[in-house]
Amino acid sequence: MADPKITFEQVLHVAKLARLTLSDDEAREMQEQLDAILGYMEGLDELDVSDVPPTFHSIPMDAPMRPDVPQRCSDRAEILEQAPESESGGFSVPLVLEVE
Amino acid sequence: MSDFPWQSAFEIREQVAGGAVSAVDVTRAYLARAEELNPTLSCFLTVDHEGALAAAAQVDRMRDAGEDLGPLAGVPIALKDNLCTRGVRTTCASQILGDYIPPYDAHVVEALRASGAVILGKTNMDEFAMGSSNENSSFANVHNPWALDRAPGGSSGGSACATAAGLVPLALGSDTGGSVRQPAAFCGITAIKPTYGRVSRYGLVAFASSLDQIGPMARSVREASQLLQVVAGHDRRDATSADRETNDYVAACERGVSGLRVGVVRDLIDGLQDADVRAGVEAALSALEKQGASLVDVSLPHAKHAVSVYYLIATAEASSNLARFDGIRYGLRVPGEDLTETYTRTRAQGFGPEVRRRIMLGTYALSAGYYDAFYLKAQRVRTLIRRDYDTAFESCDVVCTPTTPTPAFALGEKTSNPLDMYLADIFTLPPSLAGLAAISTPCGLSASGLPIGVQLVAPPFEEGSLCSAGQVVEDGCGLLESRPTALD
Numbered sequence: 001m002a003d004p005k006i007t008f009e010q011v012l013h014v015a016k017l018a019r020l021t022l023s024d025d026e027a028r029e030m031q032e033q034l035d036a037i038l039g040y041m042e043g044l045d046e047l048d049v050s051d052v053p054p055t056f057h058s059i060p061m062d063a064p065m066r067p068d069v070p071q072r073c074s075d076r077a078e079i080l081e082q083a084p085e086s087e088s089g090g091f092s093v094p095l096v097l098e099v100e
Numbered sequence: 101m102s103d104f105p106w107q108s109a110f111e112i113r114e115q116v117a118g119g120a121v122s123a124v125d126v127t128r129a130y131l132a133r134a135e136e137l138n139p140t141l142s143c144f145l146t147v148d149h150e151g152a153l154a155a156a157a158q159v160d161r162m163r164d165a166g167e168d169l170g171p172l173a174g175v176p177i178a179l180k181d182n183l184c185t186r187g188v189r190t191t192c193a194s195q196i197l198g199d200y201i202p203p204y205d206a207h208v209v210e211a212l213r214a215s216g217a218v219i220l221g222k223t224n225m226d227e228f229a230m231g232s233s234n235e236n237s238s239f240a241n242v243h244n245p246w247a248l249d250r251a252p253g254g255s256s257g258g259s260a261c262a263t264a265a266g267l268v269p270l271a272l273g274s275d276t277g278g279s280v281r282q283p284a285a286f287c288g289i290t291a292i293k294p295t296y297g298r299v300s301r302y303g304l305v306a307f308a309s310s311l312d313q314i315g316p317m318a319r320s321v322r323e324a325s326q327l328l329q330v331v332a333g334h335d336r337r338d339a340t341s342a343d344r345e346t347n348d349y350v351a352a353c354e355r356g357v358s359g360l361r362v363g364v365v366r367d368l369i370d371g372l373q374d375a376d377v378r379a380g381v382e383a384a385l386s387a388l389e390k391q392g393a394s395l396v397d398v399s400l401p402h403a404k405h406a407v408s409v410y411y412l413i414a415t416a417e418a419s420s421n422l423a424r425f426d427g428i429r430y431g432l433r434v435p436g437e438d439l440t441e442t443y444t445r446t447r448a449q450g451f452g453p454e455v456r457r458r459i460m461l462g463t464y465a466l467s468a469g470y471y472d473a474f475y476l477k478a479q480r481v482r483t484l485i486r487r488d489y490d491t492a493f494e495s496c497d498v499v500c501t502p503t504t505p506t507p508a509f510a511l512g513e514k515t516s517n518p519l520d521m522y523l524a525d526i527f528t529l530p531p532s533l534a535g536l537a538a539i540s541t542p543c544g545l546s547a548s549g550l551p552i553g554v555q556l557v558a559p560p561f562e563e564g565s566l567c568s569a570g571q572v573v574e575d576g577c578g579l580l581e582s583r584p585t586a587l588d
Contacts (some may be wrong), residue, residue: 006464018419018463019426019440020456023446029461036519037461041408044477047484054479054487055309058535059296059560064343066336078203084433091428094439 005038037039105133105266106583109175109323112269116159116174123156125164127218130176133135134220134267134456137587140248140354142240143261145181146189147221152176155218155446162216168205170404172330173216178271180261181222182229182304183314192305193237194227196432196450198461208272208314208331208339215330220268223258228422228450229279229307231255232524235515236454243511244287244428245584248487250508253283256317260287263317264584270327271317276308277410278503278528280315281540285503285553288542288579290324290570291317293528295560296535299328299331300335308417311410311532320580321541321570327350327565344561349368352564353571358392360569362556363496368527374506380544380552380577381502387543387576388500388505388569396501407522409485412465412478413533419462425450457518486534493559498569501527503540503553531557539566542579547558549585 006014010033015022022030076089084094103111115121128316131149138144157173179185182192186209193199204395205213226236234242234257242257244250245265246325255580256273256451260283265273273280276294284291292315301313306312316327363383372378389395427433427554434445451459465474492499505526514521531538536557541555554573558565 010464011460014460014464014467017467018459019423019443019447020225020459021444022456030457033518034461034464036521037411038446040519041412041474043480044405044408047402047405047481049477049480049484051543052483054431055482055533056479058482058486059342061297061340061342064336070173074203074276074449082200082203082425083431084431093428093550094435094437094442095440 004031005035104129107269108320109172109269109318109326112175113171113173113313117163119163122151123159123218126174127152127156129174130220130268132398137265137267140243141245141261141265142242143223143224143258143265143267145191145193145224145239145258148188148219151188152220153413155213159216159218170214170216171326172212175217175270176220176268177212177217178223178259179209179269180225180256180259180273182225182274182305183272185207185219185222188222192228193225193239194450194452194455195238196446198432200431204303207300209235209289209303209336214279222519223256223262223271225258226255227455228305229255229274229276230418230454230458232278232282232521233511233514234258234345235511236452238452239390241511244508245290245586249510250550250588251286251511253286253508254421255279256575259317260284260289260291263287263319264289265587269318270323270329272331273315273317275302275313275315275532276311276414277532278525280317281503281528281538281553281555282525284317284540285551286508288506288582288584289317289319290321290539290541290574291315292324292328292563292566293532294328294332294563295342295537297340298332298563299340299535300341301584302335302337304465305411306421308414309421310417321567321574322350322353325353325567333509333540335412342561347369347564349563349567352373352567355568356391357388357569357572360388360393360498360565361494361496362388362393362395362569363398364395365400365499365501367399368403368501372505374504376546377502377504377506377552381554382574384543385500387573390576391572394423396496398496398510400488400492400530402481402488403468403530405481406485406533409478409481409533410525410529411461411522412474413482415458415462416475419459419466422455422459423436455519482533485530489534489536489557497558498565499557501555503527503555507546507550507552527555536560536561537566539570541570541573543577545579546581
C-alpha cells in the first residue's frame with residue numbers, strides 16, 4: 001500500500017487506547033477500511049477553515065441550573081442485579097492492587 | 101375491529117374510548133400478528149406479551165371507571181431497543197447488552213405510559229444505532245416488507261418495518277444522522293427527526309450526544325405528529341432538553357401550505373442518478389406548489405462534506421460514550437487475567453465489527469496529534485454546513501431534498517464496503533449536524549414498486565411547518581392507501 005493514511009502499527013496503538021483487542025487479521029482489515037475512509041475524508045482539505053469557529057453545540061443553550069434538592073436514587077439491589085459480579089453491596093472487579 | 105391491522109392510532113383510540121372494542125382485544129390481535137409475521141421480518145427483538153396486556157387492561161379499567169383517557173389510549177406502539185424500559189430487556193441489538201434489564205424507564209417511555217399507549221415490544225436495530233441497513237444487528241437481519249430481499253434501512257429498521265407491515269400503527273426510533281428518516285423512506289412511512297433538544301434523551305442509550313434525537317414513526321403524517329406531541333417537551337433529566345413550549349402538531353397538519361416558501365436545492369435534486377427518486381421529489385414539490393406554496397431556489401454548498409464531518413464527529417462522540425461498556429457494572433463480562441484484560445476481552449467479544457470500526461475511527465480522530473486535523477476541523481466545517489441553512493432560511497421556510505439517493509438497496513449490497521454504506525446517508529446528515537427539525541414522508545413508488553421518501557427541513561423548533569408541508573405531500577402523492585406488497 002502506497003503511503004497509507006493509517007499504518008498497521010497505528011491501528012494497534014489506537015486499539016490499545018480504545019481497549020479493544022484485534023487479531024492480526026482483524027487489524028489488517030481494519031487498517032484497509034480506515035485507510036479508505038480517511039482517504040475519502042481528505043476531501044475536507046480543500047476548505048480553509050482556520051478562521052471558522054467550531055460548532056460543538058448545534059443549538060446554542062446555556063448549561064441549566066437546578067435547585068440542589070436531595071432525592072431518592074435508584075434501588076441498590078436492583079442496580080447490582082445487572083452487574084456481572086457483585087459482592088457485599090458493591091460491584092466486584094478483578095484484583096487491581098496487591099496489598100500486603 | 102374495522103380495517104385491522106391498518107387502522108390509524110386515532111381510530112383505535114376512538115374505538116377503545118367509545119367501547120366498540122376493548123384495549124385488551126386490540127392488543128391481543130396485534131400480538132398475534134407480531135407472532136405470525138416476526139419470523140419472516142425479524143423486526144421485533146422482544147415482544148412483551150405480559151406488559152402489553154397489563155397496560156391494555158389498565159386502559160380498559162380506566163374506561164370502565166369513566167376516567168379520562170390519554171391521547172394514545174389503547175394504541176399499540178413499538179420501541180427501538182435502545183430506549184430503556186423498566187423490567188424489559190434493552191439490548192441495543194448488541195451482545196454486550198444481550199441480557200440487560202434496565203431498572204428505569206426512559207422519559208419518552210414514561211410519557212407513552214401516561215398517554216395510555218400499549219408498548220408491544222422492542223424493535224431490532226443496527227447495533228448501538230450504527231448503520232444504515234439494519235445489517236449490523238447482532239441478532240438478525242430485518243427484511244423490508246415491500247421486498248423481503250431489500251434492506252429496511254437503518255438504524256431504526258425494526259421500528260420502520262413493524263410500522264410499515266401493520267404490526268403496530270406507531271413506533272419510536274432514534275436519529276443521529278438519519279436513523280428514523282432513512283428507514284422511513286425505505287419502508288414507505290413517515291418519520292420526524294425533531295430539533296435537537298425537543299425530545300428528552302433521558303433513558304436513550306447514547307451514541308453521539310451532540311446529534312442524538314428520538315423520533316416518531318407512523319404510516320401517516322397526522323399520527324407521527326400526534327406521537328411527537330406526546331413525547332416532546334422539557335425534561336430536566338436531559339441537560340440539553342429545551343425549556344420551550346411545544347406546539348399543537350396535529351392541528352398543524354390541517355394548516356395547509358398557502359404562502360409557505362419551500363427552498364429547493366436544485367443541484368442536489370438534478371444530480372440524482374436515480375430517476376425514480378428524482379420524479380418522486382418533483383411530485384412532492386408539485387403537490388406543495390399546487391396547494392399554494394412557492395418554490396425558491398436555495399443552495400447548500402457545503403452539504404457534500406457532511407459524510408466526512410459526520411463520521412468524524414459521531415464516531416469521536418461514540419468512542420467516548422461507549423467507553424462505559426467495560427464488563428463491570430452491567431452487561432457482558434468476559435473475564436481476563438487482570439482488569440485491563442477483562443475490559444479488552446469484554447469489548448472485543450461484546451461489540452460487533454461496525455461498532456468496533458467506529459470506536460477505532462473516533463478514538464483515532466481524538467488521539468494526540470490528530471485532534472486538530474480531524475475532530476476540530478470537522479467541527480469547523482460543521483459551522484459552514486449550519487451557515488448554509490442560516491442563509492437558506494433567509495429566503496424560505498422549509499428546505500426540500502430527497503431523503504435517500506436511491507430506494508431500498510438489497511440486503512448484502514453494501515456490507516463489504518463501509519464507506520459505500522456511509523455515502524448512502526448524504527441527504528440526512530446535514531440537518532442532523534445543524535440540529536434542525538426534519539421529516540421524511542413518502543412521495544411515490546419506484547418503477548420496481550419500492551417506496552421513495554422526500555425530506556423537508558425546518559429551522560429549530562419549527563416542527564409545525566413540517567407537519568403542514570408533510571400533510572400536503574401525503575395528500576398529493578403519499579402512500580397512505582398503498583400496502584407493502586411482500587406480505588400478500
